[in-house]
Amino acid sequence: MKHKFLFSFLLCTIISMLASCSRSPTSPNGSGNLIQNSSFRSGSAPWLAGWDINDSAWVKVVSNSPSGSNSWSINLTPQSGPSAGGVATTFITGQSGHFIYTLSGWARSLAGWYWGNVSLSQLRNGNTISYKSSDVADSAWTAFTLTDTLDILPGDTLAVALSAPSLSFAAGPNASSADTASGGVLFNHPELEKRQ
Numbered sequence: 121m122k123h124k125f126l127f128s129f130l131l132c133t134i135i136s137m138l139a140s141c142s143r144s145p146t147s148p149n150g151s152g153n154l155i156q157n158s159s160f161r162s163g164s165a166p167w168l169a170g171w172d173i174n175d176s177a178w179v180k181v182v183s184n185s186p187s188g189s190n191s192w193s194i195n196l197t198p199q200s201g202p203s204a205g206g207v208a209t210t211f212i213t214g215q216s217g218h219f220i221y222t223l224s225g226w227a228r229s230l231a232g233w234y235w236g237n238v239s240l241s242q243l244r245n246g247n248t249i250s251y252k253s254s255d256v257a258d259s260a261w262t263a264f265t266l267t268d269t270l271d272i273l274p275g276d277t278l279a280v281a282l283s284a285p286s287l288s289f290a291a292g293p294n295a296s297s298a299d300t301a302s303g304g305v306l307f308n309h310p311e312l313e314k315r316q
Contacts, residue, residue, distance in 0.1 A: 154212045154312040160192040171208045178206030186226045186261035193308040196284035205284030212278040223266040225310035227256035236305030241279040282307045
């Protein structure tokens with residue numbers, strides 16, 4: 121009887137270990153969030169896997185978050201000149217059908233004179249067929265929500281983009297003297313969920 125119990129215990133332990141090892145750290149978290157790495161971390165370390173970034177000089181993971189939330193946020197810094205500042209994009213495939221998609225999370229501007237942007241796009245054959253966005257500008261952590269109803273065909277891709285502006289666009293003629301090192305837009309735990 122002891123051996124049966126020990127064998128059952130070991131078997132359950134091994135299966136649990138294999139299940140936890142086989143789960144990719146960038147896979148959706150089981151809560152309905154379609155964004156793979158919404159916590160910007162692996163274990164307790166900062167991590168950008170699952171996100172395409174335009175330039176590592178303008179995109180960092182930092183320890184700054186709303187109270188009671190995930191400790192890591194993505195910091196997107198504005199860039200001098202006409203080009204966009206930091207941009208981080210994640211892509212979601214395998215969706216199809218008619219659904220309501222809600223993009224939500226937390227954002228904070230580290231300077232009062234510029235803002236960040238969140239967007240949800242539907243891509244088909246390399247073309248954007250639907251695009252919805254919202255600006256975020258509060259200096260305190262503020263929740264954002266963006267909702268869109270989409271008809272997704274097999275093969276379509278959803279793109280969630282988080283971005284900081286061009287300083288020329290945001291600050292106008294004073295952009296050349298703007299301090300980008302102390303600024304940035306923070307995003308924490310973006311979620312994309314769908315419902316009918």
